[in-house]
Amino acid sequence: MSESLLFDGVVLGGFALVFVLIFRRLGLGATLGYLVAGAVVGPQVLHLVGNAESKIGVAELGITLLLFIVGLELNPSRLWALKKEIFGLGLLQVVACGLAVTGVVWIGTHFSGAAALVLGLPLALSSTAQVLPMLQSAGRMRTPFGERAFSILLFQDLSIVPLITIVAVLSRNPADANGPPGWLLFLYTIGAVAGLVLAGRFLLRPLFRIIGNMGEREMFVFAALFTVVAAAAVMEALGLSTALGAFVAGVMLADSPYRHELEADVEPFRSILLGLFFLAVGMMLDLHAIAERPFFVIGMALALIATKALIIFGIGMAFRMTWRSALALGLLLSQGGEFGFVLFAQAQKALLIAPEAASLFGAIVTLSMATTPFLMSITRRIREEPIQQGDRDGPQSDGANALIVGYGRFGQTVAQMLIAQGIPVTLIDTDIEMIDIAGEFGAKVYYGDGTRMDLLRQAGAAEAELILFCIDGDQLSADLIEGVHQAFPKAAIFVRAYDRRAVIKLKGAPMDGVVREVLESAVRMARLALLKVGVDQAEIDRSEELYRREDRERLKAQVEAGDIRVARDRIITQVSRPELSEDLGG
Structure with a gap:
């Protein structure tokens, strides 16, 4: 088993390095490189690595760590300032896109209304794991545009609970009848968030203060990872979004003095696990399903992208964004998201869709994710604001000078x-x-x-x-x-x-x-x-200049020799030195 894991790691790492470097060089982004690398090494092409399901289970920690880092960027006061965007812009996007895409699925597949709904609503969610790194690498995370995009993504993550509830209500599986009702899941969410807030205030901060006083960096890394995993585990035990738990934990530490240290410690693990997540998504891409119905998969992916981009563009304009910014927002969030795989699996267990449908729409989500770097690249000139002649705003920085x-x-x-x-x-x-x-x-x-x-x-x-x-x-x-x-x-x-x-x-x-x-x-x-x-002021100035000159020459000699003992004759120890008497006017 250890040999198999080692071999899988070498193969995945090698292919990921090659494809990510190529796609980065072409300006297409690392995400697409990971997806293609996973598809190539997976069971559909070279069949070098298998069991993508187990790998994606571990790699989903990458999404959790990503939301924790995002939470660290948002202290509670700033999050409260974004409430209009989160519960206005975000709610409108999820509802409008969810209903519109449901209609597209129903027309394109002739599935039942329930099946179209449990496929269409998840497709309204975008890829947090893809969009946030793109915003961060572009330096737009803390800009008004980045805040709007993040607000929509955050509400999408919050909406996972009601979406799971909708699947449970529509379930045809007798085993789901014993599950918790939607109102109870809502109470679980409120209670869990409140509990995480209290834990962050009264447990996490004292813990990190103790570790900080110890000066043990390894313990700091361990405590940071434990915080993320523990918050995610609490949410998972309640049947809620693990990423939401990690996000709340991050927000609770955002205004603490440990923010930068935590962010730097967690970032390498986030990058590795997020890369593994996209590798696993690429491995799970059902190329046979695409080969059997290529026009359906491509057509549905294009319909998904066009529908979401158009609706989000309209919402952006309604919120008084410039048409270029609204277009950029629509294209950036036009893809399906990683939580679609989770919700498709829930719908399959609920006997609302067949396994073939879950696989087919998983391929549609993956294909839509692969298009985002292309869309953002080929539309860059259209989306960029024209440079005005005359007075121009100075450069703006997201951080301190x-x-x-x-x-x-x-x-x-x-x-x-x-x-x-x-x-x-x-x-x-x-x-x-x-x-x-x-x-x-x-x-x-x-x-x-x-x-x-x-x-x-x-x-x-x-x-x-x-x-x-x-x-x-x-x-x-x-x-x-x-x-x-x-x-x-x-x-x-x-x-x-x-x-x-x-x-x-x-x-x-x-x-x-x-x-x-x-x-x-x-x-x-x-x-x-x-x-x-x-002593006269002029004489004091002359004495200072004399000392500084001697000290400067001595230091120069010491630096060149790398030895503090050289040029000892430059040390002023007595007033009988002739050159000193001359300099002082004696």
Whole structure:
């Protein structure tokens, strides 16, 4: 069994790498690459890997992790601000598209009304696993357009409970008669969400605070994954959406100082499992069903895409979107979604549709998902707003203009001066006690190791103009600064170095500025002391310039040699040096 799993992993990973790289290079997106790779290695083509059902069961955790990360981006206040889009735009889309697609299925198949309904309503749902990564990679997740798209996707996820209820009500399977009624599922949903909210407030935050104080990154990763899996398991036990549970858990931690660290820790697992999910979907694609009825599958997929795109376009226009944005929204959400597979399986168990119909419409969903990258690519020029001549808006960033790593004495001063000039900042630190104290004074500091490239990226370093390392100790190196510069070339990098030893260690690093902490404060004290004993201001300035010149030459020699003991003759230890007397006017 272990050999089989190892072989499957090697084959799936190898094919996924090849196809994703090819499709990325062609500008068609990773999702389509995963789908095609799964179809090629699956039982329909090369038959190198089988048992897609078991793999998709594990891979669905990728969707759960995706919703958790999305939840981390939305604190409760921001989610409340989107209530109009979620319960207005989202509700209208699900109902309008669900009824319209049901009509298309009924006309195209001549199925019974119940069968058409349990096929049409799931097809109204779009692919969260496909759309959100596309929004994130395009940097549009926190834009008004991205918020509208996300609001629709979130309501679609919420609608899974009533859709399962509709299937249960229409069920012809005697075993479903003992299932919970719809009103009870609704109460389960409210209770579960309330329970997750309380758990997030009184259990999760104290837990992450303890782990943060321990400084164990492995425990942080483990606790993050446990939170996601536990929230999903609670919802699954109640027969509800696992992704919804993970989303609620993410929202509860969105305004906590651990957001960036959690996001960076979970992201690799999300990417891997989401890729496995699409591989499994590709493996489950019934190519024989397509071959037997190719015109039906292709025609129904095109009808699905056209119907949803047209309706969502109309809804977008009704909500006062520009026609280009409304068109982009319609095309982006025009595909069927991964939850369609779940609901088709429920309808099959309820004896409302035959297994062949479930397989056929699964192929339609997969084919519709495969078209989205093409549609977004070929319509890019149409969807882009024309550039107006004359006055133009400046560049807009979803995140802060400056990232400050380290919010101790040094970082606090830097942050306050930047904020005083209207520059928004993101603050990152690992000191839990300091984070709590800063929160009492109104400062929002996120927990995380700011020397990690993935965490900097999650915090918005790719869009930032400034990255300022204000951490103390001996945590920075020239290689680290070089890596940050290569990863985020648009950002100017400034470094706080405690003393000249730290500056020597950073030799060759691509920095825009380095500040020795002990230097400036010591020079300031010396100036105050000289002024107190009656030295003239001009003489004080001359003394400072003399010291700075000697110190600069000494530091230059030390950096070149990599040795703090060189150029000791530059240290000013007595006033009898002739050159010093000349410089001081003696």
